Amino acid sequence: MTHVSQLHFNEAAHVNEDDLTRLYIKMDYRQAERTIIAAIDALSQGLAEAETACSEGTDRDLMAACRKTARAAQQLGMAKIATVARDVRVALHQDDQHAAQATLARLLRMGEPSMRALWQIKAIQV
Numbered sequence: 001m002t003h004v005s006q007l008h009f010n011e012a013a014h015v016n017e018d019d020l021t022r023l024y025i026k027m028d029y030r031q032a033e034r035t036i037i038a039a040i041d042a043l044s045q046g047l048a049e050a051e052t053a054c055s056e057g058t059d060r061d062l063m064a065a066c067r068k069t070a071r072a073a074q075q076l077g078m079a080k081i082a083t084v085a086r087d088v089r090v091a092l093h094q095d096d097q098h099a100a101q102a103t104l105a106r107l108l109r110m111g112e113p114s115m116r117a118l119w120q121i122k123a124i125q126v
Contacts, residue, residue, distance in 0.1 A: 015117045019077030035075070040118055042072035043081075047111040050088075054104055059092050062104070069107070076118065081110055 024032045046069030053061035070085035084107045091100035
């Protein structure tokens, strides 16, 4: 008899709040708030654009979306997401579609809990 296993993935969000605090130290409070909100918006857009590019099969758009996602994640102290977004781009550069799809799936799994983690940080005012 054959057994079928079903894998359930769960990716934890990691926000380095020290990176966000450094923004507040480097800039005035209002400027830091605007920068953080813009980065959150860019992260959200980048993840959505990556998902759309994947479903449409456009590698160039996927590369751009992952670049946007990595940049925004780095600004927000989310180095793990930035690294995974860069890994998608590396797989695309190497023309490894299977690795790109698997890594993109991980990036998208990480996206939702990461966005929730950002909104739970009390210092960020929208």
